[in-house]
Amino acid sequence: MTAYEYREQIEMMSKSMFRYCLSRTGSYHDAEDLAQEIMLISCKGEQSFENEKAFYAFVWRTADNILKSWYRSRRDTAELDETISDGSWEALEEKAQENEQLRLITRELSMLNSNYRKAMVAYYVDEMSVREISESFGITQSMVKYLLFQSRKKIREGTVMERDFGKLSYAPVELNMLFWGTNNKYFRKFDDKLSHNILMCCYYDKQSEEQIALQLGVPTAYLEDGLKKLVEYDLLNVKNGFYQTNVPIFTNDVFAEIKKASKTAVEDISNTIATEIDDSMDDIRILGFYGSDAPDNTIKWMLLSLILRLAYCDMAFDEPPLDFPTDVFGEKCFRFFVEKSESDPYGVGTYGIHSNDGMIIFWDVLINGERLHPYVSDAMADMLVTLAKRQPQTDNEKLVCSELIKLGLAVKTDEGIRPNFPCLTKEQGDVLNNGILGLCRSICDNVNSRTGNIRKVLLEHTPQHLADYVSKMAQLLSYRETEQIMQTLCERGWLLPMKGGMSGTTVMYLYN
Template sequence: MLQQNGFDESMIRRYSKRIFGFALAKTGHRQNAEDLAQEIAIALLRSVRSGKRIDNWDSWVYTLCFYTWSNYVNKEKRHWRHADIDDVPWVASGEPPQSRIGEEDGLERLAMEVACLSKRHRDIAIRYYYDRESVDRIAASLAIAPGTVKWHLFEARKKLREGLNMNAEAKSLSFKPVRLGVGHNGTPGPNGEPNCYFQSLVVSNIFAAAYDKPLTVEEIARTIGVGAAYVEDEIDKCEKSDLLRRTGNGKYQTNFIIETLADKAEESALLRAGAETIAKPIYDAVSSRLDDIRALGFRGSDANDAFLLWAFVPYAVYRHYGSVKDADYYKRYQPPERKDGGKYIVAARIIEEPSEYERVIPDYDIVRKYVANGIKSRSSGPYSSLQMETWWSGLQWRYFDAPQLSEMARIVELIESGEAHGEYDKLLISRMVEAGYASNEGGRLKSLVPFFTKEQFREFNAIVDEAFAAIEAKPVLENVHDQFVRLWKKLAPAHIAETEIVNKAMNSGGMIIFAIMEVLERRGLLPLPAEEEKKRLTTILWSRK
């Protein structure tokens, strides 16, 4: 543990985020930022180990950041094609930053403000002030009037003054960039849209900056502390996908919902209140019909009661929550067709430090289980499956897609026909045994998950529907949905489309499935699954032929 010069591990944690924020603001690229941040950290470690007395750590770390940045630029700028605006005089001077700390601060701020200008303002300002080109030469090369060049220079100077005088709080995202957790509801685009758009931290922060109100490219750039050239390039892609909308006057606004920590707290409160009311009646309704369901004779029906209820209770809630409105309602709020070829709604949330969730969300130890890593509905030929990645299955992503579904269907076919296993059969059996979905003890092949025939599945659904009708579950679940629609009409910015709001309500309200499971587990009605059972927990398969 470091204990030199008063520097310890807590200070490493304290400064690491600041160092990375500085590096990202300077480079505008995550990989470059990580490289620069690592070099700064190494320089900081060396200075600590030197034994030199340091009275003001904030000032010293600040100085090291700039010194390392200077060296980094001098070393790397030959590889850069976007760095003209950053090659301010102090960088190329070779003079140690410590001796020019006052001047470098101003120059760095000025360079950052130049980087935040729109492309035309930025290009003309650099050519005039940095490259010393005349107004006439710039005008001729751009095929515009000299007066237009002067207007651009005037506007650039005005915006630079405004930027330099802006309150630092307006740039909070440049010091504390956000990370978005992103998924989607619906069909992705051919290149994995929308998830592929969010591979850059810059993109996430563009969306966060322009969420509450429309901003120009320059305003976005200043807010997130990244050169406008990066912002322009990303905005162009995101506007084509309708994830950003142009609002007029050269401004853009995020066109989907971003869930914040405060939003999550309100959602969790609704889910807990609803689950505490309905969990026990739903459990009683399904468990009281378990013998009737078993009597259908589906494959896997000999599993223990708890394992089957871990599958049947969430399936029943999923089935009925997804049909609390009529068919026209769901048709009306289908995800929109996107210009990128997808048909989806973006599901985004700001990722916080774990301690923040505990600080902001009441009873976080309980409500943190109201999550899913996926509710996966799959089909392969005449077969279908539903698998939920829950807290109790470890929130892992179990690969159970069309190929695995086909292999389980073949296993059931082998069980029913009794035919000899070919070489390929032996291979797929070994895969499904290893994955935990089947067993083959003593040569006796067996499905370890519920697998229904078409008729059995129809009767299973009829039993579930009767059980839910008996406790009048539909109006309770419909109320959960309606509460979430009202909540998101309140929380979402005014420009967000109703389709986005209703889909968000469907998705967030659907977490009532897992809130109900949490209540049943906490009250001891559902014992925790065995470690080996987690491989196949909450998985149902059926035939449609």
């Protein structure tokens, strides 16, 4: 397991472990303490698990041992021998589960908002008076009485019904956050599944914190930080205690409809692009740019990337110009989430990084599990253009080069360290762009003529409060046809996912 996978598993297991301990102990505080102890021990073995199966086996074995120790420590309330037998252990589990009323009460207590829950614990567990709670929490005695009254009411109502947890509690969604603009302040901040499912839960209907907890099947205690962060970044609105998602979420069903509607057009565009590239391959190599002697597949990826970027981004987004909304940080951008799909391994995005002397262009193509582009700092971008002219000289330059090699963006050769992708001078890039300009214009006109169809599909799946936002995105989302084109050309065998050598699938560089 990678460090990222390990952290994600720990996060997911922590919620399940709390509920498991709560069902076994009947005590919110004991369950919280035991769950924390179990996950703390599990955290110490980050590098020791080969896969998820080994991880889960260790966690549940740890949970079993810690719960047995907890039962032994409560000899004053449960007459346990020092050497507990398997039969006694099972009997004790059954006894804990039989206390249905206690289970219901602790369940409802865990679902309460933190302020209500803390007041209840202070009054009934810590045996504090209303005056003491008022002084400790810094609120009026009237507010303390109100919190206790409302908490008792909520618990009473909850214990006389059996809660039906929502679909997201057993079939959670997994999303990707996408950003189109400059100065992305959201990068890697909302990769967790809890954020995804909170947003999905509040997408079509406003939900209170308690309703969200019910839909997701988790205590409100686990929601508070996530809700606060989503509101802080304006991905979630809150008014009068009710939350509503503030950015579009496009599911696989949405893209399936768009894909079906554009299938014929995509096939025609794919055929045209393949023919044009095949016919111009020799002329392109004659330009003599760095990487011009690479295999045909690398050159195909380079040319395809240029054509798609020029047609679907540079041209399509300027005619007419995209009407960018402004986010909470004052940036002009589009923010949205798309549903992940294991059945469709293709995914695509584009990104450009400017250096002192040019620009690095990434086409992120997730084919056969290939990763998205790595993070490239300004120093890395500047070093890449330097490598096209000379070798590193200072210790700092050499250090940056070592990072570029690790990321696969640079490679050691007999001639020294060189960029690991095609590089063109400005003059070579201008010649190449002029050669594909007519083709790109034809593709762009075709795409723009079908934007209305995309807008119609999007609005059919969008809640009313986001209709204006989404209506501006039809032009932007047309770029996802590039994914279909790459998929079509790969499935035909005309284009091959890169396995090694130059990383032509994702990167190219133009320098002045």
